[in-house]
Amino acid sequence: MVSGKKVVLGVTGGIAAYKAVEVCRRLIDNGAHVVPIMTSGAKRFLGEATLSALASEPVKSSLWDDEDPIPHTTLGQEADVVLIAPATARLIGTYAAGISNDLLTATLLASRAPVVLCPAMHTEMWEHPAVQENIRTLQSRGVTIVAPEDGKLAGGDIGKGRLASTNAIFSAVERTVTFNDLEELKILVTAGGTREPIDPVRFITNRSSGKQGYALAEAAVARGAAVTLVTTVEREAPVGVDVLCAETANDLRSVVMSCADNYDVIIMAAAVADFQPSMPEDRKIKKSEQVISLDIEPTHDFLVDLGKGKSPNQIVVGFAAETDDLEKNAIDKLERKNLDLIVANDVSAPNTGFSYDTNEVLLISNEDQSTVPFSSKRVVADKILDAILELRNNKNR
Numbered sequence: 001m002v003s004g005k006k007v008v009l010g011v012t013g014g015i016a017a018y019k020a021v022e023v024c025r026r027l028i029d030n031g032a033h034v035v036p037i038m039t040s041g042a043k044r045f046l047g048e049a050t051l052s053a054l055a056s057e058p059v060k061s062s063l064w065d066d067e068d069p070i071p072h073t074t075l076g077q078e079a080d081v082v083l084i085a086p087a088t089a090r091l092i093g094t095y096a097a098g099i100s101n102d103l104l105t106a107t108l109l110a111s112r113a114p115v116v117l118c119p120a121m122h123t124e125m126w127e128h129p130a131v132q133e134n135i136r137t138l139q140s141r142g143v144t145i146v147a148p149e150d151g152k153l154a155g156g157d158i159g160k161g162r163l164a165s166t167n168a169i170f171s172a173v174e175r176t177v178t179f180n181d182l183e184e185l186k187i188l189v190t191a192g193g194t195r196e197p198i199d200p201v202r203f204i205t206n207r208s209s210g211k212q213g214y215a216l217a218e219a220a221v222a223r224g225a226a227v228t229l230v231t232t233v234e235r236e237a238p239v240g241v242d243v244l245c246a247e248t249a250n251d252l253r254s255v256v257m258s259c260a261d262n263y264d265v266i267i268m269a270a271a272v273a274d275f276q277p278s279m280p281e282d283r284k285i286k287k288s289e290q291v292i293s294l295d296i297e298p299t300h301d302f303l304v305d306l307g308k309g310k311s312p313n314q315i316v317v318g319f320a321a322e323t324d325d326l327e328k329n330a331i332d333k334l335e336r337k338n339l340d341l342i343v344a345n346d347v348s349a350p351n352t353g354f355s356y357d358t359n360e361v362l363l364i365s366n367e368d369q370s371t372v373p374f375s376s377k378r379v380v381a382d383k384i385l386d387a388i389l390e391l392r393n394n395k396n397r
C-alpha cells in the first residue's frame with residue numbers, strides 16, 4: 001500500500017504534465033504523502049498552484065529558494081519512492097548521464113529510493129536511439145519504466161508516446177513500495193453481482209458494484225500474488241491481474257469450478273444470485289395488461305462445493321452481505337459451507353457495502369474473529385489478505 005509512504009512526484013515539461021494532477025490525487029486518496037517538484041518547463045504546462053493545492057506540500061522547484069539549504073538531499077533521503085510523471089526526453093537523458101542541473105535531477109542523484117519513471121513524448125522522440133539507449137541504461141540501474149501508450153499526442157498526431165494511464169502509474173508505484181508477502185500465492189477473486197436473464201432484454205440482478213472484489217484483486221497483485229479476477233462488471237481492471245468474464249450464476253460457477261484447483265486461495269466476493277428465472281424466454285416478453293408471473297428457481301450454491309472439495313492447503317473465503325443478525329448468519333455460513341474465513345458486512349449500515357467506496361466488515365474464521373472498522377474498500381482488502389496470510393501460515397505449520 002502507498003498509505004503513509006512519502007512519494008516525491010517530479011513533473012517535467014510536456015503536455016502530459018496536466019495528467020500529473022490525476023496521479024497526485026490518486027496517491028493522496030490512497031494515503032500517500034506527496035511532495036511535488038516541478039521543473040521550469042513543467043510550469044509552462046501546469047499551474048503550480050494546482051499541484052500545490054492537491055499535494056501534501058507546496059510545489060518545490062529551486063535548489064536555492066528553499067528554507068532548507070540542501071533541499072535535494074533532504075528530499076532524496078526521505079523519499080520512499082521518486083516518481084517522475086511525465087518524464088521528458090531531456091529529463092531521461094540528464095538522469096541517465098548523471099547530470100544534476102536543477103532540483104529534480106539533483107534529488108534523483110541524491111536518492112537511494114526506488115525510482116518510477118513514466119516517459120511521455122512524441123513517437124519520433126520516444127523511438128530515437130539516444131532515448132532508447134538512455135531508457136535501457138536506467139533500467140539496468142533498477143529504475144522502473146512505465147512505458148508510454150499508443151494514442152493521441154499533442155498536435156493531433158497518433159502514435160506511441162502518450163503518458164501511461166493513472167492506473168498503470170499508480171500500480172507501478174504501489175508495487176515498488178509494497179512488501180511482496182503474497183508472492184508465493186495464486187489467488188482467484190470473484191466480483192460483482194450476477195445477472196439472470198428473464199428474456200433477451202431484461203434480467204434479475206442485485207446491488208453489488210464489484211468494488212470490494214476489485215480492491216481485493218488490486219491489493220493482492222500489489223503484494224506480489226498471481227491474481228485472476230472473475231468479474232460480472234465492466235470496470236477497468238487493476239494492472240497485472242488476469243481477467244475472466246461471467247454474467248450469470250451458472251457462468252460464474254463453470255468458470256470458477258473449471259480452474260479452482262489451480263489456486264491457493266479462492267475469494268468469493270461476487271454476489272451470486274440465489275434465484276434465476278426457470279425458463280428465460282428467447283424472445284422479448286411483450287407488454288400486456290395482465291399480471292404476468294415469473295417462475296424462479298434456486299441457483300446452485302457452488303461455494304458449498306468449493307468449501308467441501310478444497311485441498312488441505314487451499315483457503316476458501318466467502319462473503320456474507322446481511323441486514324440482520326450479522327454474526328450469527330456469518331458463523332452459520334462459515335460452518336455450513338466449510339469455509340476458512342467469512343467476510344460479513346451489514347449492508348443496511350450507512351456508507352458500507354454495495355456501491356460505496358467504504359466498508360466495515362466482520363472477519364470470522366474457526367480460530368479468530370475481528371472487526372475491520374469503517375475504512376476504504378482498499379484498506380479492508382488488505383486486512384482480509386492479512387487474515388488469509390495468517391490462516392495460510394497456520395495451515396502450513
Ligand code: CTP
Pocket residue numbers: 249268269270271272273274299300301302303304317318319320321333
Ligand atoms: N454464493 C455462491 N453461490 C450461490 C450463492 C452464493 O457461491 N449460488 C456465495 C457468495 O459468493 C458468497 C457466499 O456464497 O461468498 C454467501 O452468499 P450469500 O448470498 O450472502 O449467502 P447465501 O448462502 O446465499 O444465504 P442467504 O442469501 O440466504 O443469506
